Amino acid sequence: MLAALAALSRLPRPLYGSEHSLPNQAIGHPHRHPWAQLSHALRGTLRVETERGHFLAPPGQAAWVPAGMRHAVRCSPGTVIRSLYVAADAVPSLSQRCRVLRIDALLRELIQAFSQLPEAYDESGADGRLAAVLIDRLAVAEEAGIRLPWPEDPRLQALCRHLQARPDDRAGLEEHAERFGVSGRTLSRWFLAQTGLNFRQWRKRCRVIAALPLLERGERVTDAALACGYDSLSAFIAAFHEQLGVPPGAFQQEGGAGG
Template sequence: MSPNGHPEHRLAALKQLPRPVYGQAESLPNVALGYRHQHRWGQLSHARGGLLRVRTDAGLYLVPPRHAVWVAARVPHQVRCEAGTHIRSLYIEPTALPWPAGQCRVIAVEPLLAELIESFSGMPIEYDRDGADGRLVQVLLDRLGAAREAPLLLPLPRGRQLRGICQRLLDAADDPRTLGDWATRLGVSQKTLSRGFLRETGLTFRHWRQRARLLNALPALERGERVTDVALACGYASLSAFIAAFAGHFGQTPGELLRRRPHD
């Protein structure tokens, strides 16, 4: 097949979508593209199994099973995934959904919405807008617009010092150093670092680290590792403290958030 025949190149060559929603299984690369890129349209990627990681300038989005990430049009991003992750992607005209332009989000995917996404992948590219397929697409868009946003964004600072701290905490979630410890190591005041975290991430250092630890736990939980082991590896002194923090942030226990559904 020539390079222009690859689904990814065919998508990039399009000047406009043939219909407001485009996402047939045979016409799209349902794989993670790990290099930085962007699209003319909004991209919805549904994690049918496994875990997606999407990085934008705003931060890191983690997408566990039964969730999907919306990458707004023209937003540069990179996508990575755990081994065995199953992805289904849709490309959608930005005006077809009620979400603000330029803003990405992770949404919870209810069973009906999951089936609508899967059913759409088998439809003709130029589906009949006024027929049964067009009505199904409208239901799909309605359910997307009503989907609950999930707290799965970890904002990342732009400043070199703060980004270095954040990367260390992402690499070693159990790192016990306080903001005062980091300030001493970097030769700056704790107040300077504290203000920087709040300004650049919208979170205090304590809240940012807790969110980082909880999001860091998702890949291990998805792989089926023991919750106790995951809690300790993420810096929690006890299982009960981890579950309380997890439920407080996600509104669900680890088992409820990541429980598996059989794939087709």
């Protein structure tokens, strides 16, 4: 199915996404295609990685990738995905940048219903009208999720990759800055200029993202906090709530279970 999709030069319909004809799976290597993509997490958490940022879509949310954008999609074990592919000009309001959309109850049901349609659905009949409503609802969907902006400087990229791989790294700002031969203030200023976040803000967001697969696996909140570099459980809960709007325990009960 992946090979058949890659061989397409254009979509057979403006909206394409049959559950039975598309690979509803994450493609973890960088790739691009001439149509937009919506990856919806029915259960589990998706992460879309682009050259300018990483976008996290917990359950009940979806990642939108514009046509032509180089990206990779990764997910935690047990994630259930519904993928839609959308003609580049079908949703002009979403065409310019990658983002995460909130999937409300109506949009979720529309996606589910559409995924059951035949690949060559009748565009002029009821199925085509369903597709048109789905596209209309996507155009007004609320933006949500977490974005981890990615720097362009190769030195900062290397540091960011290290912090992603080792969220329990407790080295402080000054220690990391010393490896660059600059002050902590300068390093933080570099982060702010390239990501819009200072060093501490970026690492806090990175750590919360790293905690999600641990929580989804049912690990204790305390253990997830320690694994992601927090000595204080209360500090971890506060950071998690700040980023996702719910405490980690609620995420496990609601989000991690599929919402």
